[in-house]
Amino acid sequence: MSDWQKHILGKLTLRQKIAQMISVRALSHFVSSDSESFASLSRLVSDVGIGGVTFFQGTVPGQAFYVNQLQSLADIPLLVAQDAENGIGMRLTDATILPHMMAIGATGDPLNAYEASKIIAAESNVLGVHHIFAPVADVNTDPDNPIINTRSFGSDPERVASFVVESVRGLQDSNVIATVKHFPGHGDTAIDTHLNLATLEFDRSRLDEVELVPFRAAFEAGVRSCMVGHLSVPCIDPTGLPASLSRPIVTGLLRNELGYDGLIVTDALDMKAITNTYGAGEAAVMAVEAGVDMLLLVADEVQALDAIEQAVDSGRTSEQWIDASVARILREKEWCGLNRQPEVSIADVFSVVANTDHLSRAVSLASAGICSMDGLDIQAVGDSYDQMIVLIKDDVCSGSGEIFTRELSSAAPASYVIYPESTSSDIDALVKASGEYDRVVVAVFLSVRSYSGSISFPPMILAAITKLAADSRNIVVLFGSPYVYALFDAGCPCIATCSTSPASEIAAAEFLIRGGKCPGSLPVTLQRV
Structure with missing residues (x-):
């Protein structure tokens, strides 16, 4: 642990540590500084001390402006994330939209995944985004899959793995954290976990031969983050708990058996696969007990903070687990350079995002597929x-x-x-x-x-x-x-x-x-x- 990480971790109270484990939703459509939406987000950053913000729909100027505003309010720099699988333009109306991952897979050349990720990383960097929730490492073997489908590189595990590795390299070569998802694999389901819990109805040997192949390849390539899906996997955890809340899956399989020591994040905890069964507080505690480092989009931030704090105080969970997770979060923040320069240059945004080179290369990639x-x-x-x-x-x-x-x-x-x-x-x-x-x-x-x-x-x-x-x-x-x-x-x-x-x-x-x-x-x- 670096001196900066030790200094930050050493000065935090238990509640402040827990807050570092939470990433909240933000939109970048313009709103005034006295609007309730901005005031609420500002309070979470300045008063609660949340550790991250995940931007969704909005505009390029709006996001650049809000990143700078929010970073100026944060005592500890925010880890800014975005779900931008096929480009920042899938979230921001005026940024580059790349072909979907299946189209990149159709080119037959994994280096095209590297090129696509370099474009995403270039636009992420100037917008102050450090953590991209991509690539999708799911092997899409169910033609009726309503939520992965074209977001996957394909249906062959080894081929998907080769594209995932190059996608990871493209992001991380540009100092942007890549995130493989949705562990342990969302490609063979006909259920959208935004609506309900999906179950992987097969044995461990099948999991090893198909679903885990791209994840293992990504771990060997040094991917810095892994998102755990809301997937019941009875062959690993017979209780049927969602993987995102399951200690046998997160700690047993991912941490211990596969040896992954990167940043583990949940899929969004406000999805119905979770909220249909668990309250915001209980889901947050279960995710921490499972071994997750960062909780994305909890349904209620205050309930989550209170519940985790009470779980530590009662002995249900350990402050050592909290410390280990916060240490990983701080490690990633330092790797991104957030300890040096958390704010962005508007001039760089203007020259990089959706420039003619990026737009032209997007068409070339689409043509090849x-x-x-x-x-x-x-x-x-x-x-x-x-x-x-x-x-x-x-x-x-x-x-x-x-x-x-x-x-x-x-x-x-x-x-x-x-x-x-x-x-x-x-x-x-x-x-x-x-x-x-x-x-x-x-x-x-x-x-x-x-x-x-x-x-x-x-x-x-x-x-x-x-x-x-x-x-x-x-x-x-x-x-x-x-x-x-x-x-x-x-x-x-x-x-x-x-x-x-x-x-x-x-x-x-x-x-x-x-x-x-x-x-x-x-x-x-x-x-x-």
């Missing part, structure tokens, strides 16, 4: 055809497809949109209209969305896709989950981007305009239903 679902070459979408675009979208409020339509507007000026809420009359009108064109480009958007509980289309929409895909002159482009391909019959060429990012829309349009052989390869296995 475009893959054929049927092995067919794609005939270029040219001006010599009378063409239309059909957007089939999983969310009526989504802007998906707007960029794709714009990029193809000269070749296919007509467009038609179908949503899950569309009626049979809407679909009949679409099918009839499509017959008037030489070719129809069918763009299907199917995204992972927290709290949705599923990732699919109604049967009527799948039937419409089948009708449009039956014409060999047409082209189907899958944005997001490629698994939907197994749910309809295709008589025409079909390509997949494995992402719904803006870069993927641009890359797909550019590819259709030039045509040819797809450069990527599908990183998951499909089984036709």
